[in-house]
Amino acid sequence: MxxxxxxxxxxxxxxxxxxxxxxxxxxxxxxxxxxxxxxxxxxxxxxxxxxxxxxxxxxxxxxxxxxxxxxxxxxxxxxxxxxxxxxxxxxxxxxxxxxxxxxxxxxxxxxRRIAPRLTVPKIPRQDPLAGRVVTVRKQPRNRHLTPEHTQTYCDFVLDVNKILRKARSDHRV
Structure with a gap:
């Protein structure tokens, strides 16, 4: 049972x-x-x-x-x-x-023919950080944040990925 x-x-x-x-x-x-x-x-x-x-x-x-x-x-x-x-x-x-x-x-x-056959799409993926502006401090000499040091999160991630890829390629024999 x-x-x-x-x-x-x-x-x-x-x-x-x-x-x-x-x-x-x-x-x-x-x-x-x-x-x-x-x-x-x-x-x-x-x-x-x-x-x-x-x-x-x-x-x-x-x-x-x-x-x-x-x-x-x-x-x-x-x-x-x-x-x-x-x-x-x-x-x-x-x-x-x-x-x-x-x-x-x-x-x-x-x-059961109570309703027409309709399509319910998949849940849309949402990027919680999309469109947010992330402040990145690059340690300028005067320690004042300037507009060129502000970028979107996506740009920031792309920059970090470039740096990491370069670091990995520099360490390869």
Whole structure:
């Protein structure tokens, strides 16, 4: 007999509380999505792992994100059945990286012909330092920082890489 995963066993109770104040149409979509897709998949994955990872947290995130999309559709007078790629793109752009987990709900809904087949792009990579200006002190004699000593982070990294490559080539025999 497979081991119980108490985290996953608590999901139905959590879901009942979460859906208590939601619209009936949303509940009719979310319950089967959770029980027949997310939980089934999470239990199967947990059964095959020697040390099951935290499988309830991502599952909860996927449910919340699906509910956020449904609420957004209601606010904008849109239907899941007629959601378009530009509308999905607009919703994704207004959210954060966790909204990209909507791909699970939309894929499930498309397989059941509840929603059109839409493409959820990969999470855009963000360079947290892109565009930042980094101050580099080159130890000028007067110790005052001048504009030529200020450069973007990318330029700084390129300069450091050049210096390192030159140092490596100087030490080669």
């Amino acid at each position: 497979p081991e119980r995963n108490e985290e996953l066993d608590r999901i139905p109770v959590w879901l009942d509380h979460l859906l208590a104040d939601k619209r009936a149409g949303h509940v009719r979509l979310i319950r089967p999505f959770v029980h027949w897709f997310l939980l089934k998949r999470a239990r199967r994955r947990a059964a095959h792992r020697r040390h099951p990872a935290d499988s309830a947290t991502p599952l909860r995130t996927r449910v919340r994100v699906a509910l956020e999309l449904l609420a957004w559709l209601d606010e904008h007078g849109l239907e899941l059945a007629t959601l378009t790629q530009p509308e999905l793109k607009r919703w994704l752009a207004a959210g954060n990286t966790r909204t990209y987990t909507i791909r699970y709900f939309l894929g499930w809904a498309a397989e």
